[in-house]
Each structure stands twice: as structure tokens, then as C-alpha cells.
Amino acid sequence: MKMNVIAGQLKRAVSLGTKFPLGKQLSTYRPKVPVRPKKEVLTAMSSKRSSHGYYRDVESRPRILITGSLGQLGPGLARIFREKYGRDNVIMSDINKASESVLESGPFLFADVLDMRSLREICVNYEIDWLVHLSALLSAVGEANVPLAMQVNIEGLHNVLEVARMYKLKLFIPSTIGAFGPDSPRNPTPDMTIQRPRTIYGVSKVHAELMGEYYQHKFGIDFRCLRYPGVISTDQPGGGTTDYALKIFHDALTTKVHMCFLKPDTRLPMMYIDDLLTATCEFMQVPESRLSMRTYNIGAVDFTPDELAHEIRKFVPELEVVYKPDHRQAIADSWPQKFDYSNAVKDWGYRPLYNLPTLCEVMFQSLMPKYKNRKDQILEEVKE
Numbered sequence: 001m002k003m004n005v006i007a008g009q010l011k012r013a014v015s016l017g018t019k020f021p022l023g024k025q026l027s028t029y030r031p032k033v034p035v036r037p038k039k040e041v042l043t044a045m046s047s048k049r050s051s052h053g054y055y056r057d058v059e060s061r062p063r064i065l066i067t068g069s070l071g072q073l074g075p076g077l078a079r080i081f082r083e084k085y086g087r088d089n090v091i092m093s094d095i096n097k098a099s100e101s102v103l104e105s106g107p108f109l110f111a112d113v114l115d116m117r118s119l120r121e122i123c124v125n126y127e128i129d130w131l132v133h134l135s136a137l138l139s140a141v142g143e144a145n146v147p148l149a150m151q152v153n154i155e156g157l158h159n160v161l162e163v164a165r166m167y168k169l170k171l172f173i174p175s176t177i178g179a180f181g182p183d184s185p186r187n188p189t190p191d192m193t194i195q196r197p198r199t200i201y202g203v204s205k206v207h208a209e210l211m212g213e214y215y216q217h218k219f220g221i222d223f224r225c226l227r228y229p230g231v232i233s234t235d236q237p238g239g240g241t242t243d244y245a246l247k248i249f250h251d252a253l254t255t256k257v258h259m260c261f262l263k264p265d266t267r268l269p270m271m272y273i274d275d276l277l278t279a280t281c282e283f284m285q286v287p288e289s290r291l292s293m294r295t296y297n298i299g300a301v302d303f304t305p306d307e308l309a310h311e312i313r314k315f316v317p318e319l320e321v322v323y324k325p326d327h328r329q330a331i332a333d334s335w336p337q338k339f340d341y342s343n344a345v346k347d348w349g350y351r352p353l354y355n356l357p358t359l360c361e362v363m364f365q366s367l368m369p370k371y372k373n374r375k376d377q378i379l380e381e382v383k384e
């Protein structure tokens with residue numbers, strides 16, 4: 001009886017009434033996903049003798065270690081780096097257990113950024129050239145556990161900086177719109193302005209930006225940092241203030257009701273993950289001489305929950321949004337509404353491709369088959 005109810009709900013939620021868009025069905029629907037033009041990126045050649053005696057070009061085939069790689073952004077970054085530099089040259093790591101698909105996709109290791117010795121061991125044994133440091137507690141989970149956020153985001157950062165200094169690694173650390181606060185100009189927010197964030201996440205990210213720039217200035221490490229906005233992808237978000245903008249898509253395809261923890265008019269900068277992956281990969285390749293700064297804003301769009309829901313209703317007209325702002329509202333109210341990323345455009349040719357309509361199209365294109373398969377699987381189980 002219970003299984004029949006679940007099956008019925010899923011059937012209703014997933015298949016009925018979901019339009020692609022304005023009446024087209026999924027089987028015939030082809031989204032107008034932007035096509036990225038090929039870009040020539042200038043890279044310097046520099047070879048290095050490996051411990052096995054042969055020479056390898058560290059610019060065209062760098063060995064990359066990604067910390068905190070099992071979160072929302074890690075698997076995508078690993079994929080794009082592996083496509084470019086080879087599967088075995090990119091080592092994913094985390095303190096969590098990797099899924100089968102991650103293990104099949106390439107090398108994965110346990111690495112706790114709080115354990116300096118094991119980070120050093122990995123960098124030496126695997127001849128790491130680039131460190132992509134993603135481990136962090138995001139804004140909402142950071143506020144819920146400040147001591148842990150201080151450990152991971154600040155002590156972990158210190159370990160990573162020291163390892164990069166010792167072994168002369170190129171170091172990438174993402175920052176965030178959360179590195180700005182209520183005293184910063186919010187519309188638009190430029191790269192260089194007042195930064196007085198009110199979350200431990202934001203404070204730790206300003207610390208990371210400044211420490212990275214200091215290590216670059218003092219010790220000459222090639223530190224690079226991009227301030228990301230809220231990132232939209234089909235993956236599970238890590239506990240941030242922008243998470244609603246991912247969950248709403250899943251809710252639209254299942255219950256058709258989304259409980260939004262922000263007010264309808266809360267404007268925040270956002271971007272689709274493909275733009276972020278391309279930008280990060282290109283940014284890592286830009287010759288140092290082209291960088292007028294080490295920390296750049298990047299972004300693509302900005303929207304409110306109300307505007308996002310309006311766009312999603314072109315696909316799922318029945319979507320209902322119930323607004324119940326919670327503690328995350330105060331965080332969002334202190335963050336930029338619009339990001340000024342003109343320096344990234346000017347210095348290294350950053351160019352985002354996805355706007356709000358194309359972002360919604362590609363999200364539905366990716367999510368629909370997943371929900372359809374899940375529904376089929378559950379209906380199969382019900383029959384058995």
C-alpha cells in the first residue's frame with residue numbers, strides 16, 4: 001500500500017506536466033547550450049627530471065593534487081584537469097570515502113589537510129607540481145561549527161601554504177563572494193574594496209587571499225585565487241548560503257514544492273559549473289606576466305529566488321515556492337548582489353557563457369534522465 005503511494009507520487013511528480021520548455025517533451029527536446037570557442041592559451045615550457053630518471057614538461061603535463069575533492073566542485077575540476085593533463089597526473093584526495101565512480105575515474109588518496117606530514121609525503125612521493133586546495137567548511141556549516149571551520153579553513157590553509165613553499169608548487173585556492181561583507185559595495189562589488197565579512201567562512205577566505213598573496217610576494221610561489229559566486233550544478237552542495245539555487249531544481253522535478261530559506265528578492269551572484277571549470281583551467285595556464293593581480297572576481301549572472309523560480313516555471317509550470325527565511329538570510333544580506341569581474345576579462349580573457357535561461361535549460365537536461373531512471377527503478381521495485 002505504502003509502496004503504491006510512493007510510486008504514485010513519483011509518477012505524478014516526475015513525468016506529468018513537466019514541459020521542455022513550453023510544451024516540448026524530453027525525447028525531442030534539444031537545449032540551446034552555448035558553444036565555447038577554442039582559445040589559444042600561451043604556456044611556458046619547463047621540464048623537470050622525475051625520480052624515475054626521465055624528463056617531463058611540468059607545464060604541459062603537471063602532476064596535480066586536489067584536496068577536498070569529493071565536494072560539489074572537486075569531481076568536475078578533476079575531470080577537466082584529467083582531460084587536459086592525463087588521468088594519472090591528477091590525484092583526487094579527501095577525508096571521506098570515494099564512490100565507485102570516483103575510484104574508477106582515476107587516482108584517489110586519503111588526505112587530511114590538518115596532517116602536514118601526510119601532505120608532504122604525498123607531494124614528494126607523487127611528484128606533485130600543482131596543488132588545488134578545495135577543502136573548506138562553507139558559510140552555513142562554518143557558522144554551525146566555528147572551531148572546526150577555523151581548523152580546516154585556517155590551520156589547513158597554513159599547512160597547504162607551507163607545503164607549496166617547501167616544494168615550490170603552483171597553488172590554487174578558491175575564494176568566494178563570501179569574502180565581502182556589509183561594508184563592501186554590493187552592486188557591483190569590485191576586486192579591490194573593503195572586505196569585512198561577518199562569517200568565519202568569509203574571514204578565513206580573506207585570510208587565505210592575503211596569506212597566498214604574501215607567500216607569492218615573500219617566497220615567490222605561484223599563488224592564484226578566483227573568487228567564485230554561488231555555483232549551480234547537479235551535484236550535492238556542501239552547506240552554503242547559495243544552496244537553495246541547486247535544491248529548487250530537484251524539488252521542481254520531484255515534489256514541485258520548494259521551501260526557500262531566503263526571501264524572494266535576495267539577489268546573489270551565481271554561475272553554472274561549466275563556466276567555472278573552464279575559467280579555472282584557463283586561469284591556471286595563463287602566464288604570470290599577464291596577471292596584474294593574484295585574486296580575481298569571476299561571475300556570470302545574478303538573480304533572486306523569485307527570478308529563478310519564474311525561469312524554472314517555463315519547464316515546470318506547477319512549481320510552488322514557499323518562502324521561510326532562516327539564519328542564512330543575514331549571511332546573504334551581507335554579500336555582493338552583483339560581481340564586477342572586468343579585471344578577469346581584461347587580464348586573461350575570462351568569458352562566461354551561461355545566462356539564467358541557458359543555465360536552467362542545461363540543468364533540466366542533466367537532471368531529467370536521472371529522475372526518470374530513479375522513477376523507473378522504484379516502479380520496478382514496487383512491481384516485485
Ligand SMILES: NC(=O)c1ccc[n+]([C@@H]2O[C@H](COP(=O)([O-])OP(=O)(O)OC[C@H]3O[C@@H](n4cnc5c(N)ncnc54)[C@H](O)[C@@H]3O)[C@@H](O)[C@H]2O)c1
Pocket residue numbers: 067068069070071072073074093094095096111112113114133134135136137138152156174175176177227228229230231232236237238239240242
Ligand atoms: N560551491 C560553491 O558554491 C563555492 C562558491 C565559492 C567558493 N567555493 C570554494 O570552493 C571550494 C570547494 O567548494 P565545494 O562546494 O566543493 O565544497 P564542499 O563543502 O562541497 O566540499 C569540501 C570538501 O572538503 C573536504 N574536507 C573537509 N575537511 C577536510 C580536511 N580536514 N581535509 C581534507 N578535506 C576536507 C570535505 O570532505 C568535502 O569533500 C571551497 O574552498 C569553497 O570555499 C565554493
Ligand SMILES: C[C@@H](O)[C@H](N)C(=O)O
Pocket residue numbers: 138139140175176177178201228229230231239240241242243
Ligand atoms: C558562495 C559560496 O562560497 C558557497 N556556495 C556558500 O554559500 O557558502
